[in-house]
Amino acid sequence: MVKIGYKLSSEEFGPLDLVCFAKQAEDAGFDFAMISDHYHPWISETGQSPFVWSTIGGISQVTEKLPIVTGVTCPTLRIHPAIIAQAAATAACMLPGRFIFGVGSGENLNEHIEGDRWPSTPIRIEMLGEAIHIIQMLWQGEMQDYEGYFYTLENARIYTLPQELPEIYIAAEGEMAATLAGQMGDGLIAQHANEEVVNIFKNTGGKNKPCYSEATVCLAENEDEARKTALKYWPIKLNDVQINVDLSTPTHFERLAQKADEKSIAEKIVCSNDPQDHIEEIKRYAKAGYDHICMHQIGPKQHEFIEFYRDEVLPEFR
Template sequence: MVKIGYKLSSELHSPLDLVRYAKHAEDAGFDFASISDHYHPWINKQGQSPFVWCTLGGISQVTEKLIITTGVTCPTVRIHPAIIAQAAATAAEMLQGRFILGVGSGENLNEHILGDVWPSAPVRIEMLEEAVDIIQTLWKGGMQDYEGMYYRVVNAQIHTLPEKLPPIFVAANGAIAAETAGIIGDGLIAIGEKKELVDVFNVSGGESKHCLSEISLCWAENDDDAVDTVYEYWPIMPFKSDLSWEIPTQTHFEQLAENVKLEDIAESTLCSSDPQKHMDKIQRTIEAGFDYICIHQIGPNQDEFIEFYREEVLPEFR
């Protein structure tokens, strides 16, 4: 059965607003929510970057049914995987079986802040593979040691473990990462309608596992206003390349966005008040092989968007 989710954008909203939106999304009938884990927003205009593990605690206290996934956490550079193992175990305990740990190989934007070398993509995937192994090892309970190629763990034990361990979904933007996700993950996370990633994931061990796609779009009462909103808050939408993972600062992203025109936004991003266009976008993503569809509403008008989906879109997928 397909699940429709709501994106909690940590780059654009304060932690208390994110908690409130999670509650509103649950009440409106969304099945799950995916919350981003950033140290920086993409551009300064977005203006926020609350610590996701604190925000998750607040969400756990105001929701009862909503499944929550990190979308996504990088457990390799900025934060050691042993710490992520503890944080995720605590989140899973607080959410009582409603937590999914979504992990990925990260973006330089967030991971460079301690002065560590930003590795090449193949090395980042190797680090992610080892990090997931560490997390799963620590989730076994008991005192654990680990001596890997990239990480070391000595006499570590997570004492607060949930009765039901959370699944681990692995993000992929290319074939190598999708193959790794099929091998080590309980699910796949991707952006858009990338059937080719689902295919690689399935043949690599992911068949019968869940596939989550994130769709970024903008609803507004007027379609031109929706385009303007994306242009103001998320002008990097037209860029669909590996460059996004390599750029180190918001200033660099803003310089990149200077090349974007309004027509580029209209061509790259669904900006519409027509519910049929939203339903068609979701349906195409389902047909590409995804069964978890997360909708990322760009801009400040989140409550209005949630109500639009409650009334016009979600009933069509029930």
């Protein structure tokens, strides 16, 4: 059975809005919510980027059963994995049994802000693997010392731990990350209906583990408005994955977006108020091997989108 999630887009909305959307998504019957962890938005037009761990605390107080997934946290550069381990443990205490820790190798946009050199993909995957190892060590609850290739721990212990440790899902768009996810992860997170990534994940240890992906859509009054909204707020959908990983500021993404057009964006994003179009997009992801599909609605019509899915889309998958 396919599970349908709702994307809490930290790039587009402030923390109080995201808390409100999470509550409405739970009431509407979404199976889970995934929240992005950014320091910068992709473009200044979206204009937000609240601290994800504070927002999760707020969500924990207004929801009762909605699972929350970080989609995704980079535990390697901007914040030391020992601190991220503490933050995720606290989130799991506040969301008992319903917090999933999604991690990935990050984007330069968010991770270069302290002046660190942006590593190549193989190095970032190695860093991610070592960071996960450190997090798992600290979640044992004992005093830990560690001297690794990338990180050091000295007399570190996390005292506040949940009764049930969160699972760690690993984001992947290519072979190296998908292999790491299969070897070390409890699940996979992707951004596209990429069947090859699923196959690599399953063949390297991920068989029978959850596979999450994110589908970007835009619901509006009509197709023309939806196209305009999608282009205005989410032109990055037209970019190659590696470009999104390597560019360093919202300004770079805005300059690239000047080449985007409505016709091209509509080929990448479902821009429609027809429930069947949304249902078929979910089925496309399911056919690629994803059993958890997070729907990312572009633009301000979040309440309308949640109600639309409650009435017209979610019943198809129940």
